[in-house]
Amino acid sequence: MPRFEPHPDRRPALIAGASSGIGAATAEALAELGFPVALGARRIEQCEALAAKIASNGGEAFAHYLDVGDTASVDAFVTAAEAALGPAEIVVSGAGDLSFSLVHEMSPEHFLQQINVHLIGVQRLANRVIPGMIARQRGDFVIISSDTANNPRPRMGAYPAAKTAVEVMARQIWMELEGTGVRASLVRPGPTLTGMGMDTTAEIIGPVLEDWSKWGFARHPEMLRAAHLATSIVAVVSAPRGAHIQLTEVQPEARVLSGDAGSRS
Numbered sequence: 001m002p003r004f005e006p007h008p009d010r011r012p013a014l015i016a017g018a019s020s021g022i023g024a025a026t027a028e029a030l031a032e033l034g035f036p037v038a039l040g041a042r043r044i045e046q047c048e049a050l051a052a053k054i055a056s057n058g059g060e061a062f063a064h065y066l067d068v069g070d071t072a073s074v075d076a077f078v079t080a081a082e083a084a085l086g087p088a089e090i091v092v093s094g095a096g097d098l099s100f101s102l103v104h105e106m107s108p109e110h111f112l113q114q115i116n117v118h119l120i121g122v123q124r125l126a127n128r129v130i131p132g133m134i135a136r137q138r139g140d141f142v143i144i145s146s147d148t149a150n151n152p153r154p155r156m157g158a159y160p161a162a163k164t165a166v167e168v169m170a171r172q173i174w175m176e177l178e179g180t181g182v183r184a185s186l187v188r189p190g191p192t193l194t195g196m197g198m199d200t201t202a203e204i205i206g207p208v209l210e211d212w213s214k215w216g217f218a219r220h221p222e223m224l225r226a227a228h229l230a231t232s233i234v235a236v237v238s239a240p241r242g243a244h245i246q247l248t249e250v251q252p253e254a255r256v257l258s259g260d261a262g263s264r265s
């Protein structure tokens with residue numbers, strides 16, 4: 001008898017936050033490898049366009065509206081996705097947005113909205129999908145965190161607090177799921193060029209970057225691409241049974257220095 005049942009051949013993957021950025025790149029990467037993918041986000045037309053592109057490339061994809069801030073919406077998304085593709089083998093929790101603000105200047109209502117998406121949104125997904133995974137004795141629940149977890153940067157509103165909380169929750173989930181066959185994993189990106197923060201203005205981002213530099217952040221200007229994170233998420237969920245990649249931090253590689261500037265001597 002093997003110590004672990006291997007992964008089944010068909011592993012439907014549900015992706016929250018699949019209309020752009022890391023979620024969209026992950027959906028494409030998984031679909032290319034033969035995983036059926038369910039794409040969820042509020043911009044359903046973007047999810048549908050990506051699902052059509054995946055299908056035209058020979059993949060299997062399903063799109064459905066999803067607002068992780070709303071329990072009924074999470075339930076509707078998971079129910080529809082599982083009806084279309086089969087029980088969730090993989091769930092990637094990547095939904096999120098960012099509002100730059102000093103903590104004391106952010107309205108409590110806006111602060112709560114951010115916590116609602118980044119922390120409780122993840123718990124909503126966990127509440128909806130993990131019991132089924134436990135019953136099947138397998139499944140990957142992947143949470144996209146941030147390198148601001150336990151490492152806050154100024155002027156990021158509720159974001160670092162929410163990401164720190166989600167990492168604490170993930171570590172608790174690891175303990176609670178030990179021995180069930182279900183793997184919960186954290187993928188912690190550094191700065192990544194996506195839709196996140198792109199709706200900001202020069203007046204807002206100027207002081208943000210000044211404060212970051214004052215506190216020692218942004219050591220170099222390179223940024224990750226969404227596809228880099230997709231590669232990491234694929235690696236996490238592709239780990240064979242018996243291995244559990246609990247935490248992956250991905251940072252942008254610094255540009256190779258050339259000439260005299262590159263000399264370390």
Ligand code: NDP
Pocket residue numbers: 016017018019020021022023040041042043044066067068069093094095096097117144145146147188189190191192193194195196197226
């Ligand atoms: P994008 O803005 O490109 O993607 C965010 C996705 O989340 C979109 O598909 C968006 O879709 C979705 N989303 C936002 N709010 C909700 C909601 N309430 N319900 C459902 N979906 C929602 O940014 P990224 O790809 O960068 O972000 C993905 C994850 O990566 C986030 O958790 C983010 O915190 C994290 N991250 C990003 C970093 C970066 O530098 N970009 C660094 C560290 C972590 P829609 O608006 O259509 O609902």
